[in-house]
Amino acid sequence: MINERQSDEQLWNALREGDQDAFSALYQRFYATLYSYGYKVADNVTLVEDAIQDLFVDLWRMRRSVSGAESVKFYLFRSLRRKIHVLSKKEDGWHFVDTETHAAPESYSAEHPLMQEEEQSQLIERITYALEKLPPRQQEVIALRFYQGFKNEEIARIMGITEKSVRNTLHKALSHLREQAPFLAPLLGFLLWWFS
Amino acid sequence: MENYRNYTAEEFAQDAFFQQSVYRPTADSDFFWSSFLERYPEKQPVVTAARTFLQAVEKGQVLPSAEQGARMWQGIERQLQEPESTPEIPESPVRRIGLRWIRAAAVLLMMGFGWWFVTKPGTYDRSIAQKGWSLITGTTLEEKVNDTTSPLSIRLSDGSRVVLQPRSRIRYPKSFDASKRETYLEGEGFFDVARNTLQPFIVYSGKVITQVVGTSFTIRAIPEAKTISVAVRTGKVAVYTRNAAEEASRNRLLLTPNQQAIFDIGSGQLTKRLVDEPVLVARAAGTQSFIFNNAPVSQVFRKLEQAYGVTIQYDSTALRHCNLTAPLGNEPLFRKLDIICQTIGATYEVWDTRIVVTGSGCETSNQ
Structure with a gap:
């Protein structure tokens, strides 16, 4: 909403002037959504928590030098992803999930055709299940696009890839979904239109 | 609203306002989409598909405690x-x-x-959650208990007014938080809420949660009673149950004036129907004339719909020759309907929030 957006910027400007209320309000507003994104990037609770803390500690310490952000949320997401990258390199025996290698997802049985009277919640359950079977990177793009509401161009800048590969990843994700969950085809058909 | 008319499901799923309406619905956004679908019922499948997909994406998010x-x-x-x-x-x-x-x-x-x-x-x-914030913050809430035999009027810090019925109790913070106005009710109270779209007003009463931005309504949550009711006088109100928050399909009712939500504690069902005594809706009150002189019933019904904010359904073809001459006044809505139906030889029933009039029609000589 417009008001929310204005508020983000107001908080951001107040933070740059050293307003602690604004600082804690920004944390309060964003930590949960940052966490949910962080968890898509790195499936490691401690690492995500550390990255969020570092992000906010830096934000306060460097509040005077941070620039005016055109989108506070975008700035925070991009910074968090970088933090996770940096921390994951330091950590031993843990690997950034940034690879396309992924166990072959088991197909959700197509023997349960979607019944007319089937509960909406069961349908949601099935799509969620199918989404969880996607490679991590595809899940990340889906989350940024459909949950966090970023545009392809912003996603590209957050992840440090080209817009074209954002589009490709999204396309792969949705094709994957269609293969893994044939019963979803009628629903997902529409999602594939925009690539054709 | 026009813009969304030609949206495909994928366009809905990508739309910022649509996403917000799914993930962080407000009474206003709920109303927007329900009136959108009322106007363009053919969009139901795409809207449902887009919403289902987004809800699945949401479900896959891991949020911190x-x-x-x-x-x-x-x-x-x-x-x-x-x-x-x-x-x-x-x-x-x-x-x-x-x-x-x-x-x-x-x-x-x-x-x-x-x-x-x-x-x-x-x-x-x-x-x-059930004990509210006082437990977390140590902040004590103000508490007013009406142990008199007459209603007690209370002014809250935001300008809202609560009329507390005898043997009822309300708790609220001395000054509201910046983002929400929260109160806790036991018993019966009438709320006249000062409008503030940025600071929703929320009443917790037993298992029922009522959320508004500015409006007036009555909540009846008598301890040990079998039902909890929320009846709307003016404005828009969203009512949902605590349990609904756990279900994927959120059980949320949207109420307009003269509608009420009834929560049955035994079955956990939340249903919507007309209040027992519909009153004139605020913006129409005072300027109403119900004096009809050989007026077509379609016009009479439209007048009543606007005055009371209700929906009246009837077979317009069957009743097309029915005209009405009647000087109606301050009698309650249902009394007016009795008179009208008697005159045109019809009957009416109340179905949920709709009034359905059935009649075989009038002879053309009636004109």
Whole structure:
């Protein structure tokens, strides 16, 4: 909403002037959504928590030098992803999930055709299940696009890839979904239109 | 609204306002989409498909618990206290931030009903939610108990007014939080809420949660009674149950004036119907004339629909020759309908929130 957006910027400007209320309000507003994104990037609770803390500690310490952000949320997401990258390199025996290698997802049985009277919640359950079977990177793009509401161009800048590969990843994700969950085809058909 | 008319499901799923309406619905956004679908019922399948997909995406999100949120904040405080950072920070700022955090935590916990709780019920401590923020913050809520035999009028800090019926109790903070106005009701109260779209007004009464931005309504949540009711006088009201927050399909009712939500405690069902005595809706009151002189019934019904904010359904073809001459006045809506139906030889029934008039029609000579 417009008001929310204005508020983000107001908080951001107040933070740059050293307003602690604004600082804690920004944390309060964003930590949960940052966490949910962080968890898509790195499936490691401690690492995500550390990255969020570092992000906010830096934000306060460097509040005077941070620039005016055109989108506070975008700035925070991009910074968090970088933090996770940096921390994951330091950590031993843990690997950034940034690879396309992924166990072959088991197909959700197509023997349960979607019944007319089937509960909406069961349908949601099935799509969620199918989404969880996607490679991590595809899940990340889906989350940024459909949950966090970023545009392809912003996603590209957050992840440090080209817009074209954002589009490709999204396309792969949705094709994957269609293969893994044939019963979803009628629903997902529409999602594939925009690539054709 | 026009813009959305030609949207495909995928365009809906990508639309910022649509996403917000799914993830962080407000009474206003709910009303927007329900009236959109009323106007363009053919969009139902695409809207449902888009919503289902988004809900699945939402379900796959892992959100932190309140404890994790507090723990991370403590970590931030601790790191900011380290000596190298002191030149940047005025004296004991962290302590002050710490206190603010407590307030922040309270807001987050209560917001839970809005979307957090809905998103991730598993991580949410329900017992804390039910006791409200006083438990978390140590802030004591103001409490008013009406143990007299007449109604008690209470003015809240935001300008809203509550008329508390005998043997009823309300709790509220001395000054409301910046993002929400929250009150807790036991018994019966009439609320006249000062409008503020940025600070929704929420009433918790037993298992029922009522959310508005500015409106008036009555809540009846008598301890030991079998039902809890929320009846709307003016404005728009969203009512949902605590349990609804756990279900994927959120059980949320949207009420307009003269509608009420009835929550059956035994079955856990929340249903919507007309109030027993519909009154003139506020903006129409005072300027109403119900004197009809050989007026077509379609016109009479339209007049009543506008005056009382109700929906009247009838077979317009069957009743096309029915005209009415009647000087109606202050009698209640249902009395007016009795008179009208008698005159045109019809009957009416109330179905949920609709009034359905059936009649075989009038002879053309009636004109």
